[in-house]
Amino acid sequence: MSENLLELTDVHLAFPSRRNWFGKVTEQVHALNGLDLTVRRGETLGIVGESGCGKSTLAKLLMGMLRPGSGQLDRSRLPTERAGGGMQMVFQDPLSSLDPRLPVWRIITEPVWIASRPSEKARRALAETLAQQVGVRPEYLDRPPHAFSGGQRQRIAIARALSAQPDIIVLDEPTSALDISVQAQILNLLVTLQQQQNLTYILISHNVSVVRHMSDRVAVMYLGQVVEMGDTADVLGSPAHPYTRLLMESVPRIDTSLGDAPQNTELPGNRHLPTGCYFRERCPWAEPACSEPQPLQPLKDNHAARCWKAEQIIATGGIGLPFSGN
Ligand SMILES: Nc1ncnc2c1ncn2[C@@H]1O[C@H](COP(=O)(O)OP(=O)(O)OP(=O)(O)O)[C@@H](O)[C@H]1O
Numbered sequence: 001m002s003e004n005l006l007e008l009t010d011v012h013l014a015f016p017s018r019r020n021w022f023g024k025v026t027e028q029v030h031a032l033n034g035l036d037l038t039v040r041r042g043e044t045l046g047i048v049g050e051s052g053c054g055k056s057t058l059a060k061l062l063m064g065m066l067r068p069g070s071g072q073l074d075r076s077r078l079p080t081e082r083a084g085g086g087m088q089m090v091f092q093d094p095l096s097s098l099d100p101r102l103p104v105w106r107i108i109t110e111p112v113w114i115a116s117r118p119s120e121k122a123r124r125a126l127a128e129t130l131a132q133q134v135g136v137r138p139e140y141l142d143r144p145p146h147a148f149s150g151g152q153r154q155r156i157a158i159a160r161a162l163s164a165q166p167d168i169i170v171l172d173e174p175t176s177a178l179d180i181s182v183q184a185q186i187l188n189l190l191v192t193l194q195q196q197q198n199l200t201y202i203l204i205s206h207n208v209s210v211v212r213h214m215s216d217r218v219a220v221m222y223l224g225q226v227v228e229m230g231d232t233a234d235v236l237g238s239p240a241h242p243y244t245r246l247l248m249e250s251v252p253r254i255d256t257s258l259g260d261a262p263q264n265t266e267l268p269g270n271r272h273l274p275t276g277c278y279f280r281e282r283c284p285w286a287e288p289a290c291s292e293p294q295p296l297q298p299l300k301d302n303h304a305a306r307c308w309k310a311e312q313i314i315a316t317g318g319i320g321l322p323f324s325g326n
């Protein structure tokens, strides 16, 4: 089995959303609610789930920008293959994450500058190498980021992430803001770079077809939990959790591609967590037994789902299960 770079166990994280006059927190948004996840070296792990389910919160937690309220986050202690190690992130909207005042060659090499203060000459040379790797013309490197198109800016953001020689790159909706044809170019670039540099990707996307195309494994999130996880062919080919199945069937209630601009919407239950299975109120196959909390159940081949009916759903394709929701 491949080596786990990251392992998250029962991670919880809540944001205070209301305080009383004395500053005491009186209401919280429960963004992550017992999240379990492993990330293996060299893989692309796709993360899907509707807006507000906690994908970006997970990304920020992995990046060390947020701390878990409880639970465990273990990083592999094995020596990394590259100088930098660690993690870098590429955001949906590169303009908001790139300093508008700097020429892009400085932007691209900023992580290296912070880490090791190379000479200006070495820094410039590195910027040119990275530009070449991501398909940005070196003669444009003195321009500011707004002089570039969206796709070019995303290439710049990727170069910046690469400069730190990370083991893992977290890609949060990396192509959602781009035209379809440009999307494909960026995804192809990511695939090439991964092969060349043995990178590990965590790919967050609303777009199930992007995730299917790119990922070795997929984790499906609902209300701050992983409700299904496994090889892409298993999870997207024979989903075991009702939520995944509904995502795949693009039932109108659950959009498989929620458009270009993910917003922080609040899921029902985000403030007052439901008891039992979190999905049960929306689940067409819910039964009284679903009022018990559902653990992530192991199935065949490292496939797992948070549903006691998982085996039955795989076997029947979800067809013919009793409806009790209406
Ligand atoms: N800094 C914050 N303070 C308070 N609530 C927050 C904060 N960041 C996120 N949330 C809430 O936590 C929940 C999860 O948000 P998150 O951004 O992780 O969702 P997401 O899955 O990335 O959604 P999207 O697909 O829209 O990007 C949402 O209800 C969101 O409103």
Ligand SMILES: [Mg+2]
Pocket: 055, 056, 057, 262
């Ligand atoms: Mg997000």
